[in-house]
Amino acid sequence: xxxxxxxxxxxxxxxxxxxxxxxxxxxxxxxxxxxxxxxxxxxxxxxxxxxxxxxxxxxxxxxxxxxxxxxxxxxxxxxxxxxxxxxxxxxxxxxxxxxxxxxxxxxxxxxxxxxxxxxxxxxxxxxxxxxxxxxxxxxxxxxxxxxxxxxxxxxxxxxxxxxxxxxxxxxxxxxxxxxxxxxxxxxxxxxxxxxxxxxxxxxxxxxxxxxxxxxxxxxxxxxxxxxxxxxxxxxxxxxxxxxxxxxxxxxxxxxxxxxxxxxxxxxxxxxxxxxxxxxxxxxxxxxxxxxxxxxxxxxxxxxxxxxxxxxxxxxxxxxxxxxxxxxxxxxxxxxxxxxxxxxxxxxx
Amino acid sequence: xxxxxxxxxxxxxxxxxxxxxxxxxxxxxxxxxxxxxxxxxxxxxxxxxxxxxxxxxxxxxxxxxxxxxxxxxxxxxxxxxxxxxxxxxxxxxxxxxxxxxxxxxxxxxxxxxxxxxxxxxxxxxxxxxxxxxxxxxxxxxxxxxxxxxxxxxxxxxxxxxxxxxxxxxxxxxxxxxxxxxxxxxxxxxxxxxxxxxxxxxxxxxxxxxxxxxxxxxxxxxxxxxxxxxxxxxxxxxxxxxxxxxxxxxxxxxxxxxxxxxxxxxxxxxxxxxxxxxxxxxxxxxxxxxxxxxxxxxxxxxxxxxxxxxxxxxxxxxxxxxxxxxxxxxxxxxxxxxxxxxxxxxxxx
Numbered sequence: 001x002x003x004x005x006x007x008x009x010x011x012x013x014x015x016x017x018x019x020x021x022x023x024x025x026x027x028x029x030x031x032x033x034x035x036x037x038x039x040x041x042x043x044x045x046x047x048x049x050x051x052x053x054x055x056x057x058x059x060x061x062x063x064x065x066x067x068x069x070x071x072x073x074x075x076x077x078x079x080x081x082x083x084x085x086x087x088x089x090x091x092x093x094x095x096x097x098x099x100x101x102x103x104x105x106x107x108x109x110x111x112x113x114x115x116x117x118x119x120x121x122x123x124x125x126x127x128x129x130x131x132x133x134x135x136x137x138x139x140x141x142x143x144x145x146x147x148x149x150x151x152x153x154x155x156x157x158x159x160x161x162x163x164x165x166x167x168x169x170x171x172x173x174x175x176x177x178x179x180x181x182x183x184x185x186x187x188x189x190x191x192x193x194x195x196x197x198x199x200x201x202x203x204x205x206x207x208x209x210x211x212x213x214x215x216x217x218x219x220x221x222x223x224x225x226x227x228x229x230x231x232x233x234x235x236x237x238x239x240x241x242x243x244x245x246x247x248x249x250x251x252x253x254x255x256x257x258x259x260x261x262x263x264x265x266x267x268x269x270x271x272x273x274x275x276x277x278x279x280x281x282x283x284x285x286x287x288x289x290x291x292x293x294x295x296x297x298x299x300x301x302x303x304x305x306x307x308x309x310x311x312x313x314x315x316x317x318x319x320x321x322x323x324x325x326x327x328x329x330x331x332x333x334x335x336x337x338x339x340x341x342x343x344x345x346x347x348x
Numbered sequence: 349x350x351x352x353x354x355x356x357x358x359x360x361x362x363x364x365x366x367x368x369x370x371x372x373x374x375x376x377x378x379x380x381x382x383x384x385x386x387x388x389x390x391x392x393x394x395x396x397x398x399x400x401x402x403x404x405x406x407x408x409x410x411x412x413x414x415x416x417x418x419x420x421x422x423x424x425x426x427x428x429x430x431x432x433x434x435x436x437x438x439x440x441x442x443x444x445x446x447x448x449x450x451x452x453x454x455x456x457x458x459x460x461x462x463x464x465x466x467x468x469x470x471x472x473x474x475x476x477x478x479x480x481x482x483x484x485x486x487x488x489x490x491x492x493x494x495x496x497x498x499x500x501x502x503x504x505x506x507x508x509x510x511x512x513x514x515x516x517x518x519x520x521x522x523x524x525x526x527x528x529x530x531x532x533x534x535x536x537x538x539x540x541x542x543x544x545x546x547x548x549x550x551x552x553x554x555x556x557x558x559x560x561x562x563x564x565x566x567x568x569x570x571x572x573x574x575x576x577x578x579x580x581x582x583x584x585x586x587x588x589x590x591x592x593x594x595x596x597x598x599x600x601x602x603x604x605x606x607x608x609x610x611x612x613x614x615x616x617x618x619x620x621x622x623x624x625x626x627x628x629x630x631x632x633x634x635x636x637x638x639x640x641x642x643x644x645x646x647x648x649x650x651x652x653x654x655x656x657x658x659x660x661x662x663x664x665x666x667x668x669x670x671x672x673x674x675x676x677x678x679x680x681x682x683x684x685x686x687x688x689x690x691x692x693x694x695x696x
Binding site for chain 1: 431456457485487488490548549550551552553554556557558581582584585586587588589590591592593595596616618619622630633637638
């Protein structure tokens with residue numbers, strides 16, 4: 001679906017600002033700060049987004065909706081596993097509706113399926129926008145894409161490691177050196193940044209590869225498309241989403257993303273994570289079922305580590321995999337931009 | 349969903365009886381002949397199901413709904429790629445509704461979303477049953493299953509090769525030798541045979557592994573569950589469905605199903621099929637991400653070949669893979685029953 005980008009948002013993270021689930025809020029204040037009026041989290045009222053979320057600079061954190069002056073949109077700022085809204089947020093959503101604000105949500109539990117929200121929205125004339133809503137119903141065709149369009153895809157050993165950030169930064173870096181590159185969003189947060197895309201994890205499973213193929217098809221006039229990854233082939237919950245996306249996109253090049261220090265699947269500690277080498281081998285093998293794709297670089301997420309530790313990790317993984325490695329937020333994406341540059345023009 | 353098994357069905361295959369899509373009809377007349385009054389296909393009226401579908405013996409093929417005496421249910425008897433109903437079947441469905449028959453469909457295009465069908469059903473008091481409809485919304489937990497329950501799963505190099513038939517025959521063969529085995533349906537045709545299950549290919553992609561896990565959980569009181577496979581890890585359209593199912597079930601043993609003579613993906617000729625050896629290797633590697641599962645036998649579908657050719661193929665693949673191989677419809681499932689028997693009791 002296309003999204004009419006909300007212009008003056010207050011982002012609801014109340015009680016979740018320091019959790020992994022707040023990644024939606026973190027990315028929106030990082031990449032769309034000009035559209036964000038405030039972050040709503042009572043416990044941190046008076047602080048700034050930079051202090052509370054680690055991004056968003058001086059955007060204020062407020063304690064009540066009434067304090068978000070000028071906001072016309074309430075954004076549900078979390079992406080919890082399973083996609084359900086905390087019960088205690090319901091009064092805030094209803095308050096926003098009564099103020100005739102547009103409510104934007106990326107949750108699996110759609111606003112439009114909530115009788116109380118839709119009744120209130122009808123009464124007050126407020127709009128409800130469900131980023132994950134879709135009516136995808138086409139299987140993949142498998143027909144070739146435009147040969148001159150290079151397809152890059154961010155992949156990972158786990159969920160919530162920074163695949164979207166790596167894709168956004170890489171596409172921006174490519175454009176910065178004059179390459180016609182387009183970020184393609186496959187999840188709700190990416191859609192807020194791109195202004196379009198499809199949340200493939202809420203597509204009916206038979207049609208995920210078809211939806212992914214259509215996203216690429218709609219952008220293949222660009223020289224490079226950088227498609228955001230979802231989940232991981234190694235995640236017991238979401239591996240199939242990742243697989244369908246991989247086979248629908250048929251990437252020429254993949255960028256491996258992982259977070260330093262993680263040893264088990266996020267939220268499923270009984271499942272250990274694979275090594276970077278194993279991750280590369282299995283993704284290349286799996287991509288190759290439909291199209292030969294190679295891992296061309298590594299985006300290390302070193303957010304919990306010092307610069308020295310991050311440098312050591314990047315050097316280690318570069319040596320182990322013989323691939324360029326960097327943290328796109330701390331080093332910039334130059335190494336990955338160069339890796340993409342080395343792929344073009346493609347061999348026939 | 350649970351299905352109230354329809355009791356006196358006429359199966360609509362009009363114009364599709366000799367196509368691959370008629371597999372729903374073929375399997376229902378094979379495994380539920382006592383519930384089938386007739387098959388509806390005008391071009392073959394006067395013949396028998398055995399002659400037209402290769403199964404179902406003397407069940408008559410009729411040319412008009414009015415000729416299916418005593419039928420109280422119309423079953424849409426095809427499973428086309430993408431799941432859409434042929435337009436020229438709509439008058440037949442409306443005729444059935446006017447006759448107050450229950451209409452049962454396994455198509456992706458749900459009857460309940462069709463305004464003309466629902467209006468007619470309301471007017472005449474007819475029931476519409478969508479086998480693929482579901483409201484699955486739970487992610488997989490990854491929590492262990494009952495250790496004493498052996499999980500068997502049929503897998504394949506392609507779609508439409510006989511995974512459901514192999515699972516039904518294997519479960520029946522196990523029960524025949526006194527083992528408490530249960531067939532678990534994951535698709536619409538299997539659901540008609542089992543009287544329950546879930547069409548996982550129509551579940552929202554984030555929840556497919558969760559739905560599969562729940563199917564096993566609901567049956568883990570049996571000594572053996574034999575879970576029907578869907579699609580193939582090598583199918584560009586459906587690989588993600590297969591992956592989620594595999595990781596939700598976490599099989600201990602897998603039975604590889606393939607059809608002799610196929611060289612490319614069904615309906616996607618640009619994609620070659622892998623060898624049996626490669627298929628086994630990749631499925632074991634992929635299953636192993638969450639649980640160690642081994643391929644324990646091979647179900648060869650030799651329907652297009654002579655007995656001698658089939659015997660030679662089974663001998664060849666037994667030698668190549670060092671696994672027992674048989675055609676479950678022509679040889680019975682004894683070799684696979686024995687292979688499961690050798691797995692129990694499991695090593696800790």
